[in-house]
Amino acid sequence: MDQHPGVYIDGAWRRSANRESAAVVNPATEEPFALVGVATDSDVDEAVRAAECALPGWAATALPVRRAVVARMAELLEERAPELARLRSLSMGAPYRSSLKLSNSAGLLQMYLETIDEVQFSQVRRDRFGDSLVLRRPVGVVAGIVPWNVPVRNELKKIIPALLSGCTVVLKPALESPLVAGPLVEMLGEAGLPPGVVNLVVGGGDVGEALVRHPSVRKVAFTGSTATGARIAALAGPAMKRLQLELGGKSAAILLEDADLDATLPSLLAFGFGNSGQICASLTRVLVPRARHDEVVGALAEGASGLVVGDPMDDRTTMGPLVSQRQRDRVLALVSSGRDEGAALVHGGSAPAGLSRGWYVAPTVFGNVRNDMVIAREEIFGPVVSVIPYDSEAEAVRLANDSRYGLHGAVYSRDDAHALDVALQLDTGTAAVNSFDIPVSAPFGGVKDSGFGRENGVEGYGSFLEYHSYKLTPGLAAAMSRP
Template sequence: MNVMHRPVAGPKAPERFFIGGRWIDPISRQTLKVVSPTTEELLMTYPEAGPADIDRAVSAARDAFDNGPWPRMSPSERAGYLRRVAGLLSERLEDIAQAWTVQVGAPISLTRKLVGQNPTLFNYYADLIETYPFVDDRTRDDGGKVKVVKEPVGVCAAITPWNAPLVLLSYKVSAALAAGCTMVAKPSPETPLEAYILAECIEKAGLPAGVFNIVPAGREGGDYLVRHKGIDKVAFTGSTGAGKHIAAVCAERLARVSLELGGKSAAVLLDDADFQAALPSLMVYTMPITGQVCFSLTRVLVPERREKEFLDLYLGAVSNIKVGDPMDPSTQMGPLTMARQRQRVEGYIAAGRAEGARIACGGGRPKGLDRGYYVEPTVFTGVTPHMKIVQEEIFGPVVSVMTYRDEDEAVAKANNSQYGLSGAVYTADPQRGYEMARKMRTGSITINGMIVDPKHPFGGFKQSGMGREGGPEGLDNYVETKTIHFAG
């Protein structure tokens, strides 16, 4: 089965599920719809997995783990399969980029730059498991031998959101398969196409039947999957509210869980920062994918005495962002992904006004874009830490600029959040930046820029989640530790 027979501008709707190594017809009669964020027209209708379909997928993954060869292969054997998947994904990068743009509204110029992360992750974990200490020989005080072994956690459910569909799925699938786990993937109902491309690549790479299964579904299907007794671990990326629910459900049977959740990340420009040099990364990462990214730098802290200098630069750049058709390579910002997202963002803009913040630019719908879920890039000033727009994740192109008097106040304002996912510090002195980064309660910080590297861990403090994705730590998410003592 090839989902992508023609350019994704007119995507072919998936018709089957990939379960047990085969493309099979749905049992459920339910369907899901994908609506274009650019035209507001229906793109496609496709099957939604019901409980019986999910049961089949979990059963296939369970059998593949309990009885199949995948967990019992050597790391080098699994690595060979992962490299084949990486190579096949590399051949489909344009398909993946177009699917991302058409479903989400992310500019094609951006998606083409980012899709390479998918094969990178599979190649990275293929390399890592060939040196990863799956077996560690130790010695007890009495001279006896001990082996500490890392074994796959079991059958994993991967539940991923719509904003970066395949990248976020690849983080989970590449690490879990590398560890020897088997998987049931539930992509977001709004963005199924990339998961189907991955399934096609896994099928073509020849992985054993049942190692990877895909069952697209909405919230009810996701809840059914999370509660399924055949699932040993849930890996979730999405909202903090949904993450809390999943954690509570998993706690009932002590199923393993890792969560990459919301963020309200701060960019702190210290008093010695070069604002002109900081501008390029701020332009990319304060509102990436129309602000629909968990690590967006949505709170910008600047020295009180340099506020005007910063705003003159930043507002000028934001006002010149080209908003339009995401398939146009010159577009810098596309629409929000769904009608409910636009309503949400417009609600937060109204709340900011009501609480007394000032709109320095944006705040409405772009002129000439009457169709599509567009909102202007928006910057608030005159913001105080207690405001709703500062404390809550908006998930849209809305940034709050705050001032501070000294470094202690900057730290206090940066840390005044229930979230702790990412952040940035800008300074002329990297050592000073490092010291500031150590004071910020957040999982990932870049000094003088913004970097997310799949070969290094990413994840959050506080209500931004638990566990890490990427790097060796991402593999640790999918193993259990067993201690074997040799007596006598």
């Protein structure tokens, strides 16, 4: 069984202080295939102190040098994509074919390289009260805590904007899928990143809490469940740490009366069942005109039956298992609650036939769902789509917004302008028209229980930078304003 170290500090691998390891389990076979070292509180302290020591030098590094590291990292990602894709598929079950694209991670880095040039780090301001110098400086040591559902992309979304902003990082991946983090930190070193700028500690919730509590951590960037986000906020609040929380979702797709179902269906299938439904922005509530309910339910069921569920390493597979037995059991319990509350189970709802091993759940479609049912309220984080009928557009908007979450949404219509008018009424951080995706140059994040702060785009640097203002004499202001 492969052994992977789980502590990387100041540019070198370390054995964890307690020398303990955790098994990484292949969800398609239910068998451990690797061991990873688990950090202790003392490892966390060393990692944060290494990041703190590296901070002054990295913050003072010229932006072109920081950009060069990230540009080289983008090249290395493409070169080592097969290795990263294999680790990703083995640890959390995503089909290798889709993992090989690594969710366009190289493109994500290119976006960061383009948008960092839009950040104004220094500005002289003049008003009737005098002149001032306004600087934006790195916030300091950042704790990046990521979930298991999209390895590689999750880690990069925490590391790269921090590095370009001049911050240093301690990264903590989830225990379910920790293995890509090791190659990523090694690649950053190969790309020219100085020791100590990015450090790694693998562990569970206790390691995460130690990292959040550490007095030298100035910002926590977290993606994960709303419950964990609330816990992080409670721990970080007394120390006034900066927070960026990208949390849960229960996103609604509204099909308007004139929606072209043939054109819409591929999007609903891809983003209801993609990654086995383990995406925070998944379109898990499909709101349809009552007169079109049966048509849409039938099309979704037929589309779901065409998905190939199986071994993630098989090129024919389009949907793999859930990440763990615990996650599989939770999803099946929520499916049972849907049946108990009177929703119509049209497709799926159990393990697929012929798969006796692995934590699989067949793509599941419920019809005649009410918005007050548990399956319409809770983030299931599995391949379960609920179809909810409505009687008017106003009711559709009300139902979409009747959720404690507000991460994402989508509206489908043959009339793009009409769809946009409806999308503008959604109480969500993002929404799409006749699509699912939001371009990576746009800020991404949620409202309500879906968190706060934004990733991506020029806005994604905001919480990595602090404003500092200085009063200037007229002579200084004039000198600084010269080209």
